[in-house]
Amino acid sequence: MANPKKRKSRSAVRTNRAHLALKETTLNKCPQCGKAVKPHTACAFCGTYRGRQILKVKTTTAKAK
Numbered sequence: 001m002a003n004p005k006k007r008k009s010r011s012a013v014r015t016n017r018a019h020l021a022l023k024e025t026t027l028n029k030c031p032q033c034g035k036a037v038k039p040h041t042a043c044a045f046c047g048t049y050r051g052r053q054i055l056k057v058k059t060t061t062a063k064a065k
């Protein structure tokens with residue numbers, strides 16, 4: 001089994017972990033209802049993706065606008 005030969009120094013560990021921070025998620029505006037949605041994902045508020053109705057949405061808030 002592969003085993004590390006030497007213990008990593010605190011500095012080496014911290015240098016490595018400097019790149020592990022979480023990135024801020026990118027959000028686009030839904031062209032249909034204008035709410036913030038994840039890219040490449042159907043809108044959870046109005047159920048559309050690329051201008052087509054994909055999901056059945058139970059709430060009526062999207063229609064009211």
Ligand SMILES: [Zn+2]
Pocket residue numbers: 030031032033034035043044045046047048
């Ligand atoms: Zn939408």
